[in-house]
Amino acid sequence: MESLQDIAHQIYQKTGVMTSSKDVEKILSAAAATPHFWEIISLSQKPFSVVAEIIELLRQRNLLKVEKNGDIKFNSKGLEYLGSLKIAPKRTYTCHACEGRGINFSKLEDLIKKFDQVTVNRPKAISDYDQGFVTTQTVVGRIALLAERGDLEGKKLLVLGDDDLVSIAAGLSGMPTEIVVMEIDDRLVEYINEVANKYNLPIKAMKYDFRDKLPEEYVGYFDTFITDPPETIEALEICIGRGISALSKEGCAGYFGLTLIEASLEKWNVFQQILASKFKVVVTDIIHNFNHYVNWDYLLNTVGKQYEFVQVEPKLNWYRSSMYRIETLKDSKGIENEYKPCELYVDEEALIYRGDKA
Known part of the structure; x- marks a missing residue:
C-alpha cells in the first residue's frame, strides 16, 4: 500500500x-x-x-x-x-452541554424557548442561495458570544444574510438598539419584517446583494456585523469587506463562520492575509466548530460526489464551522466600490455539484 x-x-x-x-x-x-x-x-x-x-x-x-x-x-x-502507521481512532472530549462553545446555556433557556416558538414557521432552506441554517443552540450561542464580548448590548447590529434568523434572536434578547438585516432572499426579508412587526422588535430587513455597494446611509454606521458568507475566496473577500465598510470606527467587531469542510487551511491562510494586509483588521477569536448546521433537504441532490457512501442521509448535524471575531483598528478599511461580480459558491473545495467531476 x-x-x-x-x-x-x-x-x-x-x-x-x-x-x-x-x-x-x-x-x-x-x-x-x-x-x-x-x-x-x-x-x-x-x-x-x-x-x-x-x-x-x-x-x-x-x-x-x-x-x-x-x-x-x-x-x-x-x-x-x-x-x-500507528493510526488510532479519533478521540473526542467535547462538552455535551455547550458543544465546545464554552457557553453556559442554562442562563439562556428563556431565549432558546422564545426563539423556537417565534420562528416555528420559518422559511425552508433552498439551494438557490446555498442556504443551510444553524441550530437554535448555535443562534443563541452567537447572541451570548456577541454580548459577552461587548458587541451587542446598546449597539447597532448589521446582519448580512440571515437564513439563520440571528436578527430575531438578537431582537428577542432586548440588547441591541437597532438591527438591520440585508438579505437577498425575498422570502426571508418579508418573514423577518413580519416577525419584527408582530413582536415589536427593533429590526428592519431589506433586500440586498453583498456584491452591490452598501446603501450610503449605512456606510460607517454600525457597531457590529455578523454574517455567514459563501466560501470562495472572492465571496469571502467581498462579503467581509462590505461588513467592515459598514462599521463606524476603531474597536468595532465583525463575526463570521468559516468551515474546514469547504475551505482548506490553504484558503484560510489566503483569507487571513486579506484580513490583515488589505482590510487591516485583527482576528481576536477563532472558536472551533462553534456553528452547527441543521441538515438541509437538498443535500444529496447537489453534493458533488455520487459514491454510494456519500449518497446516505446524515445521521447527525455534521456540517460545522468555526466562528471568527475580527476587530477594527484606526486604519481599517472595507470595500465600498460599486457592484463587484464574483463567484459565490463554486470552487474546487465546494460541497455542491460542479458538473466536471463525478
Missing part, C-alpha cells in the same frame, strides 16, 4: 485541493472511529472532496468495504494498515 504522502499526492491530482500526509492521517483516524461518512467529515474537519476521494481510494485498494446501508468499515487488511 502507498505511503500517506503518496496518497496525499494522488488526492491532490484528483481534486485540485492541497492535501498533506497529515490530512490523510486525520481522515483515516476519523474513519477508524465511525462508519458514517458524514461523521468522518465532521471528525476530520477536512474538505469534503478530499475525504470522499480518500475513502474511495481505500475502497479500491481493498482496505475497507462499503455496506449496503452506506456504512464504511475497515477489513482485516485495512486494520493492519492502520496499525502499521
